[in-house]
Amino acid sequence: MEHILTLEQVKKYYGTGGNITKAVDGISMCVDEGEFTAIMGASGSGKTTLLNCISTIDTVTSGHIVIGGEDITAIKEKDFADFRRENLGFIFQDFNLLDTLTIEENISLSLIINRADSGTISRRVQDIAGKLGIGDILGKFPYEVSGGQKQRCACARALVNEPKLILADEPTGALDSRSSRLLLETMADMNRKMNATILMVTHDSFSASFCGRILFLKDGKIFNEIRRGNKTRREFFNEILDILTLLGGDLEDVK
Numbered sequence: 123m124e125h126i127l128t129l130e131q132v133k134k135y136y137g138t139g140g141n142i143t144k145a146v147d148g149i150s151m152c153v154d155e156g157e158f159t160a161i162m163g164a165s166g167s168g169k170t171t172l173l174n175c176i177s178t179i180d181t182v183t184s185g186h187i188v189i190g191g192e193d194i195t196a197i198k199e200k201d202f203a204d205f206r207r208e209n210l211g212f213i214f215q216d217f218n219l220l221d222t223l224t225i226e227e228n229i230s231l232s233l234i235i236n237r238a239d240s241g242t243i244s245r246r247v248q249d250i251a252g253k254l255g256i257g258d259i260l261g262k263f264p265y266e267v268s269g270g271q272k273q274r275c276a277c278a279r280a281l282v283n284e285p286k287l288i289l290a291d292e293p294t295g296a297l298d299s300r301s302s303r304l305l306l307e308t309m310a311d312m313n314r315k316m317n318a319t320i321l322m323v324t325h326d327s328f329s330a331s332f333c334g335r336i337l338f339l340k341d342g343k344i345f346n347e348i349r350r351g352n353k354t355r356r357e358f359f360n361e362i363l364d365i366l367t368l369l370g371g372d373l374e375d376v377k
């Protein structure tokens with residue numbers, strides 16, 4: 123099977139001369155279609171930098187990142203926005219819904235920008251909204267719906283374009299525990315029912331336990347990798363805690 127995402131010896135160094143930060147320091151990894159992967163690690167371990175390089179928000183110092191067969195380190199900066207719109211979906215921490223658009227219009231936005239025809243747009247939006255349980259609130263505005271419904275709208279928006287890869291940086295970072303669980307269950311559903319490929323950065327073991335695989339970063343390098351396999355979420359959660367203990371550092375994050 124072709125990998126959706128391949129990283130070959132990716133490095134991202136900040137600064138010059140004697141003052142260099144090796145934020146990402148030689149990471150090689152692959153993500154296959156239909157995987158739900160978490161990237162964990164202490165604060166400053168390079169998680170966001172790595173995700174920003176993959177999402178073309180930042181450029182690498184050296185190495186290659188291939189998404190859907192295309193080497194994004196060879197794409198010209200002026201083409202980044204098009205590449206992102208056509209290939210990537212994002213789930214933002216604050217969801218970034220536009221208040222003056224209805225839920226349906228918020229979900230449709232990327233299809234409209236990509237000039238899909240109105241029949242396709244309406245079919246796709248109905249289909250995904252139905253699967254995520256928000257089919258009956260499409261005509262409402264964000265201020266008229268609940269927090270959980272807003273989250274599912276943000277998930278539907280990330281999915282509607284059928285992106286090759288969905289990226290999320292600490293999507294539960296600003297949420298209480300009930301909302302976090304709802305969002306993670308929705309993301310797990312997107313992965314299971316719609317075969318969405320998701321890469322999520324989190325420092326939270328509970329969030330990571332919803333994923334099928336976890337990569338642990340330390341000082342810009344991959345320190346360990348574990349897979350859930352047939353384990354229950356609770357068993358996987360305990361395994362994550364054990365690795366975080368080995369990793370040391372940011373243990374106040376472990377709930």
Ligand SMILES: Nc1ncnc2c1ncn2[C@@H]1O[C@H](COP(=O)(O)OP(=O)(O)OP(=O)(O)O)[C@@H](O)[C@H]1O
Nearest residue numbers: 136137143145164165166167168169170171172325
């Ligand atoms: N624009 C920048 N210029 C210089 N150094 C940077 C820049 N962005 C990040 N860094 C440094 O790179 C390292 C990795 O930062 P990064 O934001 O990727 O960490 P993180 O794992 O996402 O941490 P957190 O869990 O706190 O979000 C840190 O040492 C940070 O200070």
Ligand SMILES: [Mg+2]
Nearest residue numbers: 169170171291
């Ligand atoms: Mg970060």
